[in-house]
Amino acid sequence: MNKPVRRIAIFCGLLVLALMVRDNWLQFVQADELKTSKWNHRVDIARYSQPRGNIIVDGQAITGSQETGGIDYKYKRTYNNGPMWAPVTGYSSQVFGSNQIEKLEDKVLTGDDDRLFFNRTIDMITGKGKKGGDVITTLNGKAQEAAFKGLGDKKGAVAALDPRTGKILALASTPSYDPSSIAGALDSKAWTTLNNDKAQPMLNRALKQTYPPGSTFKVVTAAAALENGLYKDVDSKTDSPVPWVLPDTRIELKNEGSIQCKDVSLREALRISCNSVFGKVSADLGNKKMTEQANKFGFNKPVDTPVRAVPSVYPKDNRPQNAMAGIGQASNRATPLQMAMIAAAVANNGKLMEPYMVDKLRAPNLNVIETHQPKQLEQPISAETAQKLQSIMETVVEQGTGTSAQIKGVKVGGKTGTAQHGVDNSGNPYAWFISYAKSGDGSPVAVAVVIEGSDTDRDDIAGGRLAAPIAKSVMEAVLKTEK
Amino acid sequence: MSNNTTTISTAGPPSRRNTELALLAFAVIIPCFAYANVGLAIDDELPSGLLGYGIGLGLLAGVGHLVVRKFAKYADPLLLPLATLLNGLGLILIWRLDQSPRLMQLAKNQGFKFVPYAPNQLLYSALGIALFVAVVIFLKDHRVLQRYTYISMVVALALLIAPMFFPPKFGARIWITIPGLGGLQPGEFAKIVLAVFFAGYLMVKRDALALASRRFMGLYLPRGRDLGPILAVWAFSILILVFETDLGTSLLFFGMFVVMLYVATERTSWIVFGLLMSAAGAVGVASFEHHVQERVDAWLNPFAVFETHKGTEQIGQALMSFGSGGVFGTGWGQGNSDLIGFAANSDFILGTVGEELGLAGVMAVLLVYGLIVERGVRTALAARDPFGKLLSVGLSGAFAIQVFVVAGGVMGLIPLTGMTMPFMAYGGSSVLANWALIAILMKISDAARRPAPAPAPSPDAEMTQVVRP
Numbered sequence: 009m010n011k012p013v014r015r016i017a018i019f020c021g022l023l024v025l026a027l028m029v030r031d032n033w034l035q036f037v038q039a040d041e042l043k044t045s046k047w048n049h050r051v052d053i054a055r056y057s058q059p060r061g062n063i064i065v066d067g068q069a070i071t072g073s074q075e076t077g078g079i080d081y082k083y084k085r086t087y088n089n090g091p092m093w094a095p096v097t098g099y100s101s102q103v104f105g106s107n108q109i110e111k112l113e114d115k116v117l118t119g120d121d122d123r124l125f126f127n128r129t130i131d132m133i134t135g136k137g138k139k140g141g142d143v144i145t146t147l148n149g150k151a152q153e154a155a156f157k158g159l160g161d162k163k164g165a166v167a168a169l170d171p172r173t174g175k176i177l178a179l180a181s182t183p184s185y186d187p188s189s190i191a192g193a194l195d196s197k198a199w200t201t202l203n204n205d206k207a208q209p210m211l212n213r214a215l216k217q218t219y220p221p222g223s224t225f226k227v228v229t230a231a232a233a234l235e236n237g238l239y240k241d242v243d244s245k246t247d248s249p250v251p252w253v254l255p256d257t258r259i260e261l262k263n264e265g266s267i268q269c270k271d272v273s274l275r276e277a278l279r280i281s282c283n284s285v286f287g288k289v290s291a292d293l294g295n296k297k298m299t300e301q302a303n304k305f306g307f308n309k310p311v312d313t314p315v316r317a318v319p320s321v322y323p324k325d326n327r328p329q330n331a332m333a334g335i336g337q338a339s340n341r342a343t344p345l346q347m348a349m350i351a352a353a354v355a356n357n358g359k360l361m362e363p364y365m366v367d368k369l370r371a372p373n374l375n376v377i378e379t380h381q382p383k384q385l386e387q388p389i390s391a392e393t394a395q396k397l398q399s400i401m402e403t404v405v406e407q408g409t410g411t412s413a414q415i416k417g418v419k420v421g422g423k424t425g426t427a428q429h430g431v432d433n434s435g436n437p438y439a440w441f442i443s444y445a446k447s448g449d450g451s452p453v454a455v456a457v458v459i460e461g462s463d464t465d466r467d468d469i470a471g472g473r474l475a476a477p478i479a480k481s482v483m484e485a486v487l488k489t490e491k
Numbered sequence: 492m493s494n495n496t497t498t499i500s501t502a503g504p505p506s507r508r509n510t511e512l513a514l515l516a517f518a519v520i521i522p523c524f525a526y527a528n529v530g531l532a533i534d535d536e537l538p539s540g541l542l543g544y545g546i547g548l549g550l551l552a553g554v555g556h557l558v559v560r561k562f563a564k565y566a567d568p569l570l571l572p573l574a575t576l577l578n579g580l581g582l583i584l585i586w587r588l589d590q591s592p593r594l595m596q597l598a599k600n601q602g603f604k605f606v607p608y609a610p611n612q613l614l615y616s617a618l619g620i621a622l623f624v625a626v627v628i629f630l631k632d633h634r635v636l637q638r639y640t641y642i643s644m645v646v647a648l649a650l651l652i653a654p655m656f657f658p659p660k661f662g663a664r665i666w667i668t669i670p671g672l673g674g675l676q677p678g679e680f681a682k683i684v685l686a687v688f689f690a691g692y693l694m695v696k697r698d699a700l701a702l703a704s705r706r707f708m709g710l711y712l713p714r715g716r717d718l719g720p721i722l723a724v725w726a727f728s729i730l731i732l733v734f735e736t737d738l739g740t741s742l743l744f745f746g747m748f749v750v751m752l753y754v755a756t757e758r759t760s761w762i763v764f765g766l767l768m769s770a771a772g773a774v775g776v777a778s779f780e781h782h783v784q785e786r787v788d789a790w791l792n793p794f795a796v797f798e799t800h801k802g803t804e805q806i807g808q809a810l811m812s813f814g815s816g817g818v819f820g821t822g823w824g825q826g827n828s829d830l831i832g833f834a835a836n837s838d839f840i841l842g843t844v845g846e847e848l849g850l851a852g853v854m855a856v857l858l859v860y861g862l863i864v865e866r867g868v869r870t871a872l873a874a875r876d877p878f879g880k881l882l883s884v885g886l887s888g889a890f891a892i893q894v895f896v897v898a899g900g901v902m903g904l905i906p907l908t909g910m911t912m913p914f915m916a917y918g919g920s921s922v923l924a925n926w927a928l929i930a931i932l933m934k935i936s937d938a939a940r941r942p943a944p945a946p947a948p949s950p951d952a953e954m955t956q957v958v959r960p
Contacts (some may be wrong), residue, residue: 010872012754013884017868019750020891024861027895028854030904034813035850042814047797047807050815050827079592 049080056081056102061117061140061372063097063109066149069142071097078193085110090186092156095165095179095212096147096365098315099187104199108212108315109143109366110187116141116369116377123369123377139372146175146367146380150485151453155180158478164439164459165213167344168482171352171444171451173382174361176313178455178482179345185209215317218341219458222427222471224440225336227350227397229286230274232293232301234393239289242274242396252284254291255327261287261335275400279408281424283335290334295325298334304388305350305360307342313365320346336427347442347456353386354401355421355444355451358394360386397421401443410441413476415484419446422479424471436461441475445483453486455479504940507568508560514572515556519549522579525823529587532824547613548579551620558624563937569866570936573859574914574929578616578922580856581915583823584843585609588836591829601833608836608917615919619926626930633934637878640691647685650677651727655734678740679911679924682747682889683931689748690881692720693755697877701756718764724748729772736782739896739908743889745769750888751881754871783906790906805831805839809901813845813853820849836917838909841901857898860913864891867932873939883935886928 034042044051059073060083070093072086085100087093098108106114115121119128119140128138148168155166159182168178189198202210211217233239239246250270251260261284263269269282277285290298302308302322311317320342325333332338345363353360362385369378389397401421404410410422422443438461444454457475523545530538538544552575559566586609588594598605630636636643653667654677667675693700728741749765777783785802788795793806808831816826826846831839845853867887874880893910900907911921 009754009757009877009880012757013868013871013880016750016754016884016888017865017872020864020868020888021861023891023895024857024864026904027857027898027902030899030902031813031845031850031853031857034810034902035816035845035853036818039814039817042811043817045794045811045814047794048811048815049830050811053827079596 052102053080055114055118056083058119058137058139059083060085060100061119061142063093063117064142064144064370065093065096065147065152068149076192081193084193085187085191087186087188087191090188091184092152092180094184094187094210095181095214096145096152097187099190101187101190101195101199102193103196104190109145112314113143113366113369116143119372121369121377124371127371127373141372141377142370143366144368144370146170146177146365147179148177148486148489150489151178151482152180154178154481154485155455155457155478156182156184158457158481159459162459162474163207163213163461164457164475165217165344166455166457166478166482167214167348168453168455168486169345169348169352169361169363170486171356171361171454174352174363174385175367175382176345176363176365177453177486179212179214179365181211181213183207183209212315213458214344215313215315216343218318218320218343218346219438219440219460220338220427221336221340221342221347222425222438222440223281223283223336224347224350224423224425224442224456224471225334225340225342226278226281226286226425227354227401227423227442228302228305229289229298229334230278230400231305231354231389231393231397232298233274233289234396235301235389236293236297238292239274242400244273245271246273246277246285246289247271248277248282248285248288250284252288254287254331257328259328261331275403278400278423279403281409283337286334287331291327291331295327295330298322298330299324301388302340304386305353306346306385306388307340311345311349311363313345313363315365317343317345317363336425344456344458347440347458348454351422351442351444351456352451352454353388354394354397355446355454356394357391357450358387358389359384360388398446405443409472410443410476412472413441413443413480413483415445415480415487418483418487420444420480420483421446422476424476426471439471439474441471441479443476443479443483445487447487447490452490453483455482457482504565504942506564508556508564511559511568511571512556514568515552515575518572518576518579519545519552521576522548522583525580525583526586528822529583529590529824532822533587533590544582544613547617548575548582551575551617555620555623558627559933562627563933565940565942566933566937567866567870567940569862570929570933573863573866574926577856577859577863577914578619581840581912581917582609582612582616584840584915585612585836585917587824587847588829588843590824591835593827593829594833594835597832611919612917612922615922618919619922622923623926623930626927627934630931630934633879633882633931633938634876636687636882637691637694640688640695643684643688643691647681647688650681650684651731651735651740653677659736676911676918676920678737678743679918679920680927681740682743682893683886683924683928685744686747686751686882686885686889689751689885690878693751693881694878696720697755700752700761701758722768725768725772729776733776733780736780737909738783738786738906739893739900739910742769742896742908743892743910745772746892747885747889751885754884755877755881786906786908790900790903793903805834806901806903806907808832809839809842809845810903812842813902816846816849818850820845820847820852823847837911838897838907838916839901840912840916841898844915845902856915857894860890860894860898863887863929864894866936870932870936870939874935875939879935879938883932886932890925890928 062069063071070088073083074086076084081102098110100106100110117140119138155178166180185202263283267280269284299322307320307322310319322340329338333340362383364380368376371377398421405413405420405422409424413422425440427438439459442456444451457478459474589607589609595605657667728745731741752761789806796802796804812828828843828846831842864887871880871884896908897910897912899905911918913925
């Protein structure tokens with residue numbers, strides 16, 4: 009009977025061997041994959057086991073960390089003035105993950121970044137806990153406040169840039185939410201409420217939502233007209249009949265109210281926002297040239313600020329649609345950031361700077377580990393064209409639809425817009441305003457404001473009445489802090 | 492001479508009791524260090540119970556050792572220290588999980604009152620060693636068990652059927668509840684009793700099974716009437732699977748039976764039949780038994796549950812425990828293996844070993860289990876009587892299969908079946924039964940290594956005196 013017993017011994021040995029091989033596979037070969045698996049709770053436990061680094065605006069932290077006394081997570085993220093800053097910071101939740109800067113700069117904030125290796129090692133030797141680094145933003149607290157307060161309880165968004173560098177100065181979106189309310193482990197109720205809210209408070213409208221740009225797009229159409237030599241002078245008469253019929257159709261492109269648009273100059277057409285003039289410009293140039301110009305301003309590709317802004321679109325389209333797109337009323341759509349980039353490029357004499365909001369990354373010992381260098385993204389228009397456009401945009405604010413954006417002693421250029429939406433304009437229109445302000449050395453600020461659902465105002469003045477004052481207060485805030 | 496596996500010699504082999512004592516010292520000291528380590532990691536101080544625990548474990552091991560010295564002088568010197576080491580380490584692991592605020596919270600959320608498990612386990616360990624001592628003292632000769640072949644069968648059947656009359660716990664009907672005493676897993680005891688029955692039955696029937704067969708395509712086909720018992724056991728293990736939804740136990744019994752049948756008959760054909768039948772049974776049951784299907788799904792796709800939220804996270808959590816432990820582990824008390832949840836200290840205790848002691852620790856633990864099994868098989872080789880051979884190979888085979896099934900399930904090698912890691916996992920039945928198992932193995936090895944064969948205490952045993960080469 010010993011022979012089978014020996015075989016059983018070998019069999020039992022093989023069973024144990026199989027377990028050992030499997031264990032080596034798990035704990036050696038697959039270990040890293042399992043350790044960093046997105047289902048591995050330990051990753052979050054480690055993340056919240058020490059205070060996170062902070063996101064900083066104007067030298068002040070707009071985030072914080074709070075000890076929770078919880079089981080899994082020792083620290084919880086807190087936000088100062090959360091709803092106002094949510095479109096910048098994003099959230100960092102113990103259970104629902106994170107987004108925006110909290111996610112993109114997570115490694116620096118947790119202290120896991122390779123560039124913090126030296127710090128980590130020193131801390132380990134001296135017995136201190138791991139510390140996170142800070143993210144210093146380009147934002148301007150006063151401008152942000154002006155934008156957020158200006159939007160108030162309306163639904164909308166504001167994006168403001170420094171045209172000279174591309175620094176994002178304000179990024180507001182309403183209705184907003186407080187990321188603190190979903191930061192903890194027991195906040196799933198708040199999370200569900202926020203996610204089910206029809207008003208979409210967690211949607212970052214400044215970067216993640218595209219709107220029909222309405223008449224503000226006429227700036228791009230005018231730029232295309234000048235760049236392509238369709239009209240050389242902004243003050244000479246254009247060849248624009250009224251009524252003007254959309255190409256390939258019998259539909260007449262109407263102008264708002266009783267404005268006089270026959271053969272008016274580009275300046276006059278922009279001042280009173282003539283649909284027929286810009287519709288014809290777009291039709292004369294054709295879809296290809298219009299798309300080229302829009303793309304140069306940044307359409308049809310995402311922008312990483314580093315938080316990704318969804319691409320604004322100027323699509324390939326048929327002739328009547330392309331003509332409608334020339335007045336921002338067809339299938340072209342834009343994010344508030346994109347419209348701010350257009351105003352900024354015009355204000356910066358045709359140079360479009362890449363928008364960014366993370367200025368510096370800082371180690372816990374205050375050493376700067378990375379500084380963002382401003383970068384030119386594109387030259388969508390020549391300096392000459394830019395100056396012509398500035399001149400006519402300034403007319404809009406001085407004596408056109410955008411008078412409510414006037415600031416004493418400062419040259420302000422702008423364009424209003426009201427975009428109809430919904431089937432047969434059934435939805436409430438969007439009120440737009442894009443503008444820039446000039447100080448001694450170029451323009452320190454360009455702003456785009458959009459307000460959704462202004463129920464009563466359906467005419468083109470809506471942008472001027474609703475959105476322009478917000479743009480004005482944001483520009484004033486920036487000008488004040490510039491000094 | 493190298494094939495000489497009997498240890499009879501005129502000079503008499505050394506008893507190795509001092510070796511056992513030295514090994515036992517290690518088996519007590521290592522868990523004490525582990526205990527200190529957990530205390531330092533969790534509370535930054537030496538645990539207050541360290542001295543008591545050390546003395547307690549030392550006393551238990553000491554009593555075991557003294558009894559062995561007196562009543563089983565020639566017993567295998569490794570089994571007792573290995574079992575003590577595993578039991579001691581298991582206690583520390585359970586105590587360590589008792590400190591987990593996460594598990595306390597879990598109990599609270601589910602409406603239970605959290606009770607620390609370690610004191611209970613310490614009590615069970617003491618009872619287990621008491622049982623060990625009792626077996627070593629009162630089982631004068633293992634061949635006595637042979638007399639109880641058919642009584643064993645009845646007892647085993649009763650033990651296995653009993654849980655059907657009690658409500659299922661966590662999806663498996665393997666518990667009986669005794670008011671005032673708590674739950675009992677009769678399957679653990681049935682393992683030993685059934686091994687006794689198989690050994691007794693096969694010892695009598697093995698010639699008939701081995702010789703009365705026809706050769707067919709290179710295999711010895713057994714006769715229909717000899718095939719009867721194996722079919723009965725197969726059907727029985729399937730029935731357990733179906734009614735008690737206890738995969739592990741059925742696999743264990745069937746595996747044990749096939750191993751013992753093979754050893755008794757020396758016919759490979761039995762193994763082939765055994766494998767075919769277990770495969771057929773498993774596939775058949777899996778095709779309609781929901782619980783089994785769930786287990787197989789969870790095994791094939793352990794992380795799907797995190798997306799579907801259907802089923803149990805435990806396997807995925809255990810795998811991540813192993814992965815997070817890596818090669819050297821996080822250290823005692825510094826892992827998060829309690830994420831595995833409610834069975835962390837029983838079925839899934841190996842996950843804590845994996846996370847906190849790492850690959851190195853798990854390999855060491857598996858080696859210890861392997862050593863116990865191989866010492867058991869060694870005992871079977873050395874045993875002079877076929878009953879002892881069959882019993883010890885059955886018990887050690889069952890032990891090996893149990894370790895494989897549990898560890899393999901926890902590590903995702905095979906579907907999870909819900910048995911306990913012998914000695915380490917929390918559970919009274921398991922600890923008691925396994926101490927009894929070790930005691931029986933030691934008694935057999937004592938008989939095998941004794942210098943002069945003891946006179947047979949019963950006429951039944953006379954026929955076992957024939958030693959086959």
